Amino acid sequence: MLSWVDGQPATQLSILDRGLAYGDGLFETIAVQRGQPRLLARHLARLQQGAQRLSLSLDLQAVQAELLAFCAELGEGVAKLIVTRGEGLRGYAPPQPSRACRVLLGNPAPAYPAVHAEQGVRLFPCATRLAEQPLLAGLKHLNRLEQVLARAEWQDPVYAEGLMCDSSGRVIEGVYSNLFLCRDGQLLTADLSRCGVTGVMRAEVLAQAEALGIAVHIRDISRAELLAADEVFLCNSLYGIWPVRELQGHDWPVGPLTRKLQAIIRSLLDS
């Protein structure tokens, strides 16, 4: 496995790092093809926003240069970038100044069954709810126990993803994907100002929809609205778009809007 810490080949990190102590950091999971990170600008923009909201000082240009060099060496697969607040003294107070630590991990692309993209997936209904924390909502931070608990709810591979709702029962996202509904030729995706992760592929889908002149609504979504959707799909930065075909006995067709966006995203990831 290819792995770097602060730009140097390494497999270990200081046990004083605040990423371990408190999950005090952010991460990005980036598709890499022919030595190039895909959706690079969106990954870096999200990382920058996260760093600003956590007051984590970060040299974004250095991160970008390091990421590009890492992806060039990786060639094909997935690059995971972790940025932490670095080593800390004992206690929650962020060190002043702090020095961010950068971890890069390279892996082969996950072997998702082709049937997921072709025929759509079934969703497991996760009982684990997302807590509402506006200060952390949207960020891809390292506090991910809710996702760990949710993903541990099912082992049956018949479910490719799990549906997560917030503590008020609103439909939010998948465990590792964002969720879109299609209704009357328009798109609907959850408001992520209380919880959830603003995925880079979600941002890309929103941009592509705008370019196509498709109306998009970002707001709260009820379970009833989900069930009443014409089409439902998931997206993330690695697999692009998967149609959703079933949740708890409710079926959706794999429809034309999903297929149109899926093709666009596929060509973008493969380009």
Add this chain to the structure above:
Amino acid sequence: MLSWVDGQPATQLSILDRGLAYGDGLFETIAVQRGQPRLLARHLARLQQGAQRLSLSLDLQAVQAELLAFCAELGEGVAKLIVTRGEGLRGYAPPQPSRACRVLLGNPAPAYPAVHAEQGVRLFPCATRLAEQPLLAGLKHLNRLEQVLARAEWQDPVYAEGLMCDSSGRVIEGVYSNLFLCRDGQLLTADLSRCGVTGVMRAEVLAQAEALGIAVHIRDISRAELLAADEVFLCNSLYGIWPVRELQGHDWPVGPLTRKLQAIIRSLLDS
């Protein structure tokens, strides 16, 4: 600094560890005197409960033996024990089977000003709210970004601690302490079934109060109740009990119930 990983002297941890990736683990901060961990049974009991709730398989006897050996070598100070779910493949799904990783860090005891215990402390009113997540409430897990954000709200050392409320405005705890109210000779502390950390010193105070025949109520606490309290105090496993004397211009006296419990806890920590 004395530090062990899985029982061996070490200063680094695998970058594949799920403690770093997801905050997928637990920790304990333990006072050590004359080579002995204080409140050991309570720390181990909380660790065990946390491991059960996170389905983290843990050999508690091995952890205890390792901790005792570590404290004997440390002599005096603070032992921080981190237990993670160990290394993982990519993805949130917990590896089956997983092998927990144990990290032990030794540090000198923090140099708290004696005036905190003697005259009481001022509380900073944290704007950061604790999200309500019953699945994680009470646990001392590694997802601590809320505490990082709360502790970053103040730098002025005039505030020894910060008060944290939940998203509904209920009074919960300090950033690194639990909070007790005294009213009419009785004790009141927050219900921690939605958020918060069930501190080992909180458990000890509850046990001591019971032994003294003092009535204790564990339930939701409003800000108005906090302000109306006769006495208020904080507790944690390192400093024992600190009286609280001020929050946003409201003053409390340092009263007899606080002093009585403080003396008992002090003798317990020093014994």
